[in-house]
Amino acid sequence: MSTGRSPTLRYLAGSTEATHASWLELFFDLVFVAAVSELARLLHGDLTFHGLLVFCALFVPVWWVWMSFAYYADLFETDATHFRIALLAGMFGSLVLASTIGVAISPDGRTLDGAHGFALANAALQAILVGLYGYARRAARAPGTAPDAPGAPRPGAGRDAPQSPPQNAALRQLCGIYVAGFGCGGALWLASVAVSAPWHLALWALALLVEIATPFVAYLTVASPPAHASHLPERLGLFTLIVLGESVLAVAWGARGAPSTPSALPVAFFTFVIAACLWWVYFEHVDHRVIINALTSGRSSLVRGFAYGYGHLLIFAGLAATAVGSEALIEHAAEAHMPAGAGLALTGGAAAFLLATTAAHLVIRRPLARRLVAVRVAAALGALLLGLSSTAFSPLAETAALAGLLVLLTWAEVRHRREAPGTT
Known part of the structure; x- marks a missing residue:
């Protein structure tokens, strides 16, 4: 130092x-x-x-x-x-x-x-x-x-020293x-x-x-803004993990209450699956050079870099809302019907995350294929529909349905990864 x-x-x-x-x-x-x-x-x-x-x-x-x-x-x-x-x-x-x-x-x-x-x-x-x-x-x-x-x-450096x-x-x-x-x-x-x-x-x-x-x-x-070696995508990813940690804590609290509420453990399991799928969707397409490219590739790339960085506001907020919904549904696991706000926080947060993540992934060097964009948008709309009709379902049915939807989306992500050229 x-x-x-x-x-x-x-x-x-x-x-x-x-x-x-x-x-x-x-x-x-x-x-x-x-x-x-x-x-x-x-x-x-x-x-x-x-x-x-x-x-x-x-x-x-x-x-x-x-x-x-x-x-x-x-x-x-x-x-x-x-x-x-x-x-x-x-x-x-x-x-x-x-x-x-x-x-x-x-x-x-x-x-x-x-x-x-x-x-x-x-x-x-x-x-x-x-x-x-x-x-x-x-x-x-x-x-x-x-x-x-x-x-x-x-x-004392020679004339061949880096300028x-x-x-x-x-x-x-x-x-x-x-x-x-x-x-x-x-x-x-x-x-x-x-x-x-x-x-x-x-x-x-x-x-x-x-x-x-x-x-x-x-x-x-600024006419020629200085370009620098950026690690901001890494920081954004780390903060994403911090917010995802709220969902993990909700699962832990749900598992703690499982002996007194038998349905709490299955609901906690499905909320963990939801968090794991959201993690998969985000980190499957991380581009560590997106900010460097924005700073060195002209004004249009610079605007795309801002879209990538600022778009994480909705990503973080969506994940936080999903965590709140997860905790609320685990708390109401024994009820036949759940509060509308709890279901909407879970599914609405997941939908906001999916749409914002898709927008962020569209501005990176290797943007998403149109087919995968369509699948993500469809999954987000499906999550919103689940949230709007959440009072008709039990917490177990709601979390199981959203988890199933996101598992299908994750499977589509994996297939896209295998079929994309230059990937392993």
Whole structure:
């Protein structure tokens, strides 16, 4: 570990290989287990349309905090002491954010309750990001490279030594846009504390809009945005596993209650099959170079890269809703008919995941065949129909039907993999 090294871009330097997540990044991801659990608990306590709206509204800022820090760590080498301290501070801020989720939005939306804590936590997290990008902007000197940049010439190096990538001016401009955008977003979060309910929610929405638009503005306005060796697809996959872990926990709790409720164990088994099939569908088509290709292949590829990264919002939310539905159905396993909200959370979450995953897989280097796209869309529609008619079924019948549908989809995925050229 270097104590004083400035942040340096992860230059491709002629290599097209992706980098990998650091131990600190993995630690950071684990903190968001608490945030996802709080969001799941919130939806579990209110399986109504209003509860779903609140769940979705709060999922966006939680996802965006994770995405913002993940992308900074993807863009720069992050082994320096100052970054470790900043990320650890971000982890604590994320824990505070998680602790306020349950009271961030009141049932009527007209009282502040825990809204101030939620807003202040977001403002603090944006301030950390502003500091990180501001420091990186100052360190990116032009001409030349930041200290210790990979590929930078060393003192006394010969004329055949690798020349420093001429990207620092673009990098400074990029970081400046991030500082302005995230600074504006943080100011809006802070200003919402002084606004009466429910107008504070409008400022929250505006803050998120500004922050989420900032990367678009940065990469579409900088003439030659710097290309870097990205491991963001790996981070997205790891976060997918974290959210899938909520379904695994639901199965464990269901198995624990099986002796007192005989039907709980079969329902838990089918919910595990559902989680396993969703894992299979996602990880069957992971492309570790999708972000690198987006950064090096022109504006149209760049837009596709944004679609891939931002599309994971619906993937994560769908998986979280599926986990909530799984837990609720296991709890009602002994009943002849189940609550409509529980069935719809399970099947609707699975449908949202399938549609969002399909959209993400359509923008990678080797997109899905039309036949497989049609099969996935059909499976998503079938899941939605099951959810809309869920009150007519028992939890066992509902989970068995969805599990069977997803097993058929997984079988189609395996056949497509075998028939696709260049695969094993």
